Amino acid sequence: MTSYTVGEKKLGLVIDLDTCVGCHACAVNCKEWNTGGHSAPLPDRDPYGADVTGVWFNRIHTFEVDDGECGRTVHFPKSCLHCEQPACVEVCPTGASYKRTEDGIVLVNADTCIGCKLCSWACPYGAREFDDDAGVMKKCTLCIDRIYNENLEEVDRVPACVATCPASARHFGDLGDPGSAVSRLVAERGGHDLMPELGYKPVNKYLPPRAGRARQAAETPERLEAVAADTGSLFLRWIDRALSR
Amino acid sequence: MHPAFSVIFFTTASGAGYGLLALTGIGAPFGLIPADRGFGFTVLALALALITLGLLSSTAHLGRPERAWRAFSQWRTSWLSREGLLSLGTYAPTAVFGIGWVFFGRLDGVFTLAALALAVLAAITVYCTAMIYASLKPIHAWRNAWVPRVYLVLSLMSGALWLNALVQLWGASASWLTILALLSIVAGAWTKERYWTFIDTTQGPSTVETATGLRGTVSFLDGPHTEANYLLREMGYRIARKHSVKLRRIALALGFALPLVLTLLSAVAAGPAAAFAALLAALSAMLGILVERWLFFAEAKHTVTLYYGATTA
Ligand code: SF4
Ligand code: SF4
Numbered sequence: 001m002t003s004y005t006v007g008e009k010k011l012g013l014v015i016d017l018d019t020c021v022g023c024h025a026c027a028v029n030c031k032e033w034n035t036g037g038h039s040a041p042l043p044d045r046d047p048y049g050a051d052v053t054g055v056w057f058n059r060i061h062t063f064e065v066d067d068g069e070c071g072r073t074v075h076f077p078k079s080c081l082h083c084e085q086p087a088c089v090e091v092c093p094t095g096a097s098y099k100r101t102e103d104g105i106v107l108v109n110a111d112t113c114i115g116c117k118l119c120s121w122a123c124p125y126g127a128r129e130f131d132d133d134a135g136v137m138k139k140c141t142l143c144i145d146r147i148y149n150e151n152l153e154e155v156d157r158v159p160a161c162v163a164t165c166p167a168s169a170r171h172f173g174d175l176g177d178p179g180s181a182v183s184r185l186v187a188e189r190g191g192h193d194l195m196p197e198l199g200y201k202p203v204n205k206y207l208p209p210r211a212g213r214a215r216q217a218a219e220t221p222e223r224l225e226a227v228a229a230d231t232g233s234l235f236l237r238w239i240d241r242a243l244s245r
Numbered sequence: 246m247h248p249a250f251s252v253i254f255f256t257t258a259s260g261a262g263y264g265l266l267a268l269t270g271i272g273a274p275f276g277l278i279p280a281d282r283g284f285g286f287t288v289l290a291l292a293l294a295l296i297t298l299g300l301l302s303s304t305a306h307l308g309r310p311e312r313a314w315r316a317f318s319q320w321r322t323s324w325l326s327r328e329g330l331l332s333l334g335t336y337a338p339t340a341v342f343g344i345g346w347v348f349f350g351r352l353d354g355v356f357t358l359a360a361l362a363l364a365v366l367a368a369i370t371v372y373c374t375a376m377i378y379a380s381l382k383p384i385h386a387w388r389n390a391w392v393p394r395v396y397l398v399l400s401l402m403s404g405a406l407w408l409n410a411l412v413q414l415w416g417a418s419a420s421w422l423t424i425l426a427l428l429s430i431v432a433g434a435w436t437k438e439r440y441w442t443f444i445d446t447t448q449g450p451s452t453v454e455t456a457t458g459l460r461g462t463v464s465f466l467d468g469p470h471t472e473a474n475y476l477l478r479e480m481g482y483r484i485a486r487k488h489s490v491k492l493r494r495i496a497l498a499l500g501f502a503l504p505l506v507l508t509l510l511s512a513v514a515a516g517p518a519a520a521f522a523a524l525l526a527a528l529s530a531m532l533g534i535l536v537e538r539w540l541f542f543a544e545a546k547h548t549v550t551l552y553y554g555a556t557t558a
Contacts, residue, residue, distance in 0.1 A: 003321055017459070027469070052472050059469035061552050063453070067461030076457055078552060087382060093316035093326035112315055115308015117479065118325055121246070124383035124451070126476045126549030135308025192458040195548065197450040198382050206458055 004089055004099040010176035011103045011142055012082050012203035013162065014185055018210045020169040022060055022075030026161035030058040030079070030140075033160035038141045039110065043133045055129040057140040058161055070212035077170070079161070080127035080140035081194065081202030082106050088119040088128065097137070104176070104203055105144055110136045124198050147172075175203050246384065247482040248542035255303035256374055257403075257534045259332070260396060262295030263367040264404020266339065270364035272419075273346065274357040278408065279417045285346035288411050293339070300332060324380050328373035335370055338363040371400045378541075385449030385558065386545035391440040398436045399500075399534055402429035406504055406527040413511060413520040423512045426526070427505065434501040437537065441493060444544065448557045456551035465554040480547035484540075492540050500533020 034057055035042040044054040058079040065074050082099075086106050089097045096113035099106045108119075108128075113136040120128040120137060128139045143159035146152060156163060162170040173182035182205075185191065191205035269288050272278040278288075304310045317333070319326040338359040345356035352360070375396035378387040405426040412419050453463045473481075507526035511519040548558045 024469075050472075053474055055475070056470075061465075061469055062467040063457055063459065064464045064466045065459050065461045066464075073466060074457070074459060076552075087380075090322040091325065091377075091380065093319050093323045093329065094312070095315075095319050112312065113309065114312045114315055116306070116316070116325065117308075118323075118377070120475075120479065121547070122381055122383065124548040126480065126547075126552060129475045130308065130479070132308065132475075137308075194458055195451050195455050197455055198548075200382075208458065208460065 004086070005101045006084050006099075007101045007104060008176050009103045009174055010082075010084070010203045011105060011147070011173070012175045012182075012205070013079070013142075013159070014171040014173070014175075014182045014191060014205045014207060015077055016167075016169040016171070016189075016207040017074050017076065018169075018207060019167045020060075020075045020077060020165075021167045022062055022073075023166065024060050025164050025166055026077055026170060027056060027058045027060055029160045029164035031056055033143065033146065034141065037143070037145045039108070039138050041133075042138065043131055055131050055138050057127075057129075057138070065209070067212075072209060072212060074209055077161075078125060078127070079204075080106060080123075080142075081125060081200070081204040082140075082142060084201035084203060085199060087122040087200065091118045091122045093118070105142045106139070107141055107144070108137050108139055110134065110138075113137050124195050124200065125202075175205065246542045246545040246547060247479050248539045249306055251302045251306040253535060253538040253542065255299040255306075256396070257299070257531060257538050258295045258302070259299030259374070260371055260400040260534070261403035261407060261531060262292045262297075262299060263335070263371050264400040264402070265295065265407045266292040266335070266404070267364040267367040268401075268404050268408050268422075268425075270342065270360040270362075270367070272408070272422075273342075274352045274360045277421060278412055278419055279415050280350075280352060282347050282350050284411070284415050285343070287415075288408065289339070289343045289347070291407065291411065296332070296335075324373055324376040328370060328377060331366060331370040331373055335363055335366040338366065368397070368400075371396055383449075383451075383548040383558075384545050385447070386444045386541075388449075389440075389443060391436065391443050395433075395436050395440050398429060398433045399537070402426070402433040402504075403527070403530050403534060405429050406508070406523070406530050409508065409511070410520070410523040410527045413523045416520075418519075420512075423508060426508050430501050430505045430508070430530075434497065437496075437500075449546075449548065451548045451551060451558050453551045453556050456548065464556075465552075468553055476549050477553065480549050481553060482543060484543040489540060489544055492536055496533050496536040496540060498533070499529050500537055501530075503529040504533070 031042060042055040046052050058077060061076045063074050063076055065072055082104055086099055089099050094112050094114055096109045097119050115135040117130055128137050131138045147157050158172045162172045171182050173180045175183055177183060186205045189207040191207050193202050304313045307313060316326055316329045320330050341359040342356055342363055345351040372393055375393035379392040381387050409422045409426045412422060457463055504526040507522045511522035514522060546558045551558050
């Protein structure tokens with residue numbers, strides 16, 4: 001359905017740029033789960049060779065930020081943001097790309113996709129990757145096959161990336177419910193949208209890095225006193241080292 | 246954006262085909278071009294060949310061409326779907342018009358109506374093709390009003406050049422066509438120049454700061470992967486500035502300057518020389534537009550590059 005309706009429920013992710021350590025564990029677990037999941041398989045060409053290429057739903061970029069006071073490295077995981085106004089869905093000529101009314105998840109039907117790639121051009125965020133083995137488009141499913149999976153323990157019914165993040169930098173929930181834990185987190189930490197100026201209204205939110213401590217302007221470290229003048233003969237130095245062992 | 250040849254060929258060939266078809270639909274019922282059935286057959290065969298080859302070429306770009314029929318379903322929101330429907334829809338009045346002209350030598354009544362309908366549908370189809378690109382917000386070089394203008398004017402221009410060449414090859418002449426060809430060349434060159442000025446002097450609203458939402462000066466440190474991926478191959482295509490300057494000159498020379506001179510020559514010369522010059526003008530314009538379309542893709546930057554080191558898009 002290229003026309004869509006936005007429901008009450010808006011499942012999505014909240015990604016904490018303050019705590020993400022850039023370990024890529026979420027991306028690896030995503031690949032691991034999804035290469036056997038709803039949109040399986042995710043191709044991997046020449047995986048151990050020089051010209052490796054393949055489809056991933058989640059990728060971790062790294063930026064350097066200089067805000068005048070302190071500089072920092074920010075790891076930046078990026079996957080489909082399950083936008084409220086997904087042009088990727090609107091441009092799809094076949095209806096293969098669709099947005100679910102019941103939870104807002106944006107999916108591709110691999111049985112009807114013609115592989116025209118237009119949706120990947122329409123996504124500003126680069127969240128769609130083409131599978132040239134199957135000739136169809138692939139993208140993050142928000143682990144639709146985990147979050148509703150009754151064969152999993154309740155605690156495991158979260159997207160694979162969220163389940164695996166060792167820094168707890170990823171949170172999953174209903175961003176359409178202002179009282180949900182994720183919505184409160186966004187409100188508390190000033191969570192923001194990516195490229196709001198384009199009007200896609202992403203559901204996923206990013207929490208900005210917390211303010212760093214400003215560097216003292218002319219802070220010179222205290223000089224340590226030399227323990228001993230290193231001028232003795234080779235023999236004395238050897239004795240000294242042997243005795244201090 | 247990656248310049249895929251199948252798509253470049255598609256927009257160039259079908260653009261010329263629809264231009265030729267539309268001008269034929271307007272010219273034939275009013276006696277502005279030769280009315281004999283042989284001419285009707287020739288001109289319609291060329292137009293339909295250009296359109297159909299273009300459309301077939303565009304399906305070569307699909308991952309699953311055998312499912313192409315599904316693309317007709319989402320006309321409510323998708324310009325690609327609308328374009329597909331209109332391109333099919335244009336065949337219907339063209340068939341009526343062609344049968345009337347070629348088999349019965351008739352250009353009156355219902356056949357005139359069919360001719361006018363196909364002219365309108367052909368123009369809307371070209372507009373839809375342009376809107377596929379002009380509707381994409383992440384690509385500043387495409388999402389602007391110059392894109393549909395360029396597509397429409399170049400379609401008219403290449404159609405006029407082809408019709409002029411065919412009329413002259415038929416041993417006839419039509420001064421309105423020569424004038425139209427000359428005017429559309431000037432309009433085409435002007436529109437394209439304005440397009441290039443627009444993309445050179447403006448940029449899209451997104452920057453690496455808005456793409457990440459980070460406050461301060463943001464610079465790219467490291468990518469997620471060491472080798473190129475689909476995103477970089479498809480949307481990270483980069484063309485050196487000096488190449489694009491040179492290619493723009495080639496596009497201007499082949500697409501507009503040479504056709505202008507050749508059309509003027511064909512207007513003053515007579516006999517086969519005139520026809521030959523008119524034919525060369527049409528062929529040169531096609532080559533020029535191919536280069537222009539290649540640049541249309543190669544020069545367009547996508548916002549995803551902001552996540553890979555670009556600072557503006
Ligand atoms: S992030 Fe891209 S693919 Fe995902 S919903 Fe938004 S526009 Fe579509
Ligand atoms: S690639 Fe598939 S999902 Fe994307 S727009 Fe084309 S048909 Fe739709």
